[in-house]
Amino acid sequence: MTIKQISIFIENKSGTLLKVLNVLKEANIQIIASTISDTVEYGIYRIICDKPTEASNLLKQNGISSITNDVFAIELDDTPGQAATAIQNFSEAGINISYMYSFLVGCKGILIMRTNDTDKTQEIIKLKKMKTYDLA
Amino acid sequence: MDDKSPYLHPEFETLSREDIQKLQLQRLQATVKHCMNSPFYKKRFEECGLKPEDIKTLDDLRKIPFTTKQDLRDTYPFGIASVPLRQCVRLHSSSGTTGNPTVILHTQKDLDEWANQVARNLWMVGLRPDDVFQNSSGYGMFTGGLGFQYGAEKLGMLTVPAAAGNSLRQIKFIKDFGTTAIHAVPSYVTRLYEVMQEQGVDPRRDTKLKVLAIGAEPHSEEQRKRIENMMGVKAYNSFGMSEMCGPGVGFECKEQNGLHFWEDYYIVEIVDPETLEPVPEGEIGELVLTTLNREAMPLLRYRTRDLTRVLGHSCPCGRNHVRLDRMRGRSDDMMVLRGVNIFPIQIEKILMQFPELANNYLITLTTDEDNDNMTVEVELEDMFTDDYARLQRLNKDVTRALKDEILLTPHVKLVAKGTLPVSEGKAVRVVDKRKVYQ
Numbered sequence A: 001m002t003i004k005q006i007s008i009f010i011e012n013k014s015g016t017l018l019k020v021l022n023v024l025k026e027a028n029i030q031i032i033a034s035t036i037s038d039t040v041e042y043g044i045y046r047i048i049c050d051k052p053t054e055a056s057n058l059l060k061q062n063g064i065s066s067i068t069n070d071v072f073a074i075e076l077d078d079t080p081g082q083a084a085t086a087i088q089n090f091s092e093a094g095i096n097i098s099y100m101y102s103f104l105v106g107c108k109g110i111l112i113m114r115t116n117d118t119d120k121t122q123e124i125i126k127l128k129k130m131k132t133y134d135l136a
Numbered sequence B: 001m002d003d004k005s006p007y008l009h010p011e012f013e014t015l016s017r018e019d020i021q022k023l024q025l026q027r028l029q030a031t032v033k034h035c036m037n038s039p040f041y042k043k044r045f046e047e048c049g050l051k052p053e054d055i056k057t058l059d060d061l062r063k064i065p066f067t068t069k070q071d072l073r074d075t076y077p078f079g080i081a082s083v084p085l086r087q088c089v090r091l092h093s094s095s096g097t098t099g100n101p102t103v104i105l106h107t108q109k110d111l112d113e114w115a116n117q118v119a120r121n122l123w124m125v126g127l128r129p130d131d132v133f134q135n136s137s138g139y140g141m142f143t144g145g146l147g148f149q150y151g152a153e154k155l156g157m158l159t160v161p162a163a164a165g166n167s168l169r170q171i172k173f174i175k176d177f178g179t180t181a182i183h184a185v186p187s188y189v190t191r192l193y194e195v196m197q198e199q200g201v202d203p204r205r206d207t208k209l210k211v212l213a214i215g216a217e218p219h220s221e222e223q224r225k226r227i228e229n230m231m232g233v234k235a236y237n238s239f240g241m242s243e244m245c246g247p248g249v250g251f252e253c254k255e256q257n258g259l260h261f262w263e264d265y266y267i268v269e270i271v272d273p274e275t276l277e278p279v280p281e282g283e284i285g286e287l288v289l290t291t292l293n294r295e296a297m298p299l300l301r302y303r304t305r306d307l308t309r310v311l312g313h314s315c316p317c318g319r320n321h322v323r324l325d326r327m328r329g330r331s332d333d334m335m336v337l338r339g340v341n342i343f344p345i346q347i348e349k350i351l352m353q354f355p356e357l358a359n360n361y362l363i364t365l366t367t368d369e370d371n372d373n374m375t376v377e378v379e380l381e382d383m384f385t386d387d388y389a390r391l392q393r394l395n396k397d398v399t400r401a402l403k404d405e406i407l408l409t410p411h412v413k414l415v416a417k418g419t420l421p422v423s424e425g426k427a428v429r430v431v432d433k434r435k436v437y438q
């Protein structure tokens, strides 16, 4: 139901992002999805990759501070309005979404999200029979 | 004193070098003798086998050990006093953020002499009893408040204790009362000017201002000139420190070529902060002051930690009291921002209270226009949240906690662990990029 996401604190200085990417590249780790959000002075770079545990250890060895979280990965059919339906389910249950981003695998849309209430989110996913995506 | 006299105390101000030194020796011997009433100095003299009679010449001053701020802390609150408490009428205390606070005691005579020094300074730059003096300086424990208040009153001016802040009201006072002189920290003068502009007030056209006294925070010559151009009047540099009394210790004359330090009140030494030996005349070193006219708490060879140099002794104004350069920095890590004294340890203490933050931090001081700004970069602890809102809340909480401690709002920047410079195993804590020291 959930997958591992690595978040990296990135200062808005050139080179920090590149350093992260190079570390992962050298270890042959594939980034499946990533998003970067920022304020004026720092950003959070969030990645979904094929070997999260290895990636996290490597980053640490290279002095890059990161955190690994479980995030929900919801699979959406390739028809219009799927995302809206999914979000509506959560919103009706009073769940707030902290952040969300999406990517495509084949012709499936994957919605990555973190909410303010993990247990309740799981409940809704089960209740509404939503499909979830797994890396394996 | 006749308004036309350039000197308020000609009998002291125009002394020759020789007579200054004669007076100094006499007063030093009396001071040292009086210090034997102080438990602290009595013990200190005994420890190094020194007797008051051993001070036979001014050079003998160098036999006396230095007094440091730590000594003041160690003897907190009344351990250095040379008179019984019942003879004291005033106490000023500095904040105790880096250990015990320090306390400075005054007898009535001390307060009168303090006021005399300030009055002498204000007279020197052309102020007379007809003038209206607005003291836009913090009051309370900050000696710039009461120090200038009593000094301006002693001179005979109508004195307005406006205190700092509330610029609209300050401007109203300036206009309504016909204020001719203001004392404030330089950054506040700039602030006043900005508000004047917003209000369509032209200081040249709409006020009677003729003199500014600025001090209590380091500022460059360039900054002074800008202030003078803004306000259309002369701005004179003032030096004071609460350990000596407060403002009054040194002040620029109309030549604006260094601050005259009053040698009938103090013996000035400039020493190498490492070797503690005197530096060659004209070289930068740490200012060391010995009080010559204090009752409650005379201080012998007090290390001020301020760095400066001797510019000369004679002056076209007719005063032979030593002229010192504006302060060039500190020999310890104290920072002076907008008139507030701040030690890195205060910042560190606050940062350590946040488990989300790591130990490494960097303080950068900059000047934008005429305002001093502080940026505090601090590393995040490894395990941090990936939640933006929490990061921003942390940023805000740290900013607020620092503000409560240092009374200024720093710009807090969270940075990733391992990104701040560490040199030779010892972290660089403060980078001062302000123009004043360049």
Ligand SMILES: [Zn+2]
Pocket: B253, B254, B255, B260, B315, B316, B317, B318, B319
């Ligand atoms: Zn002069």
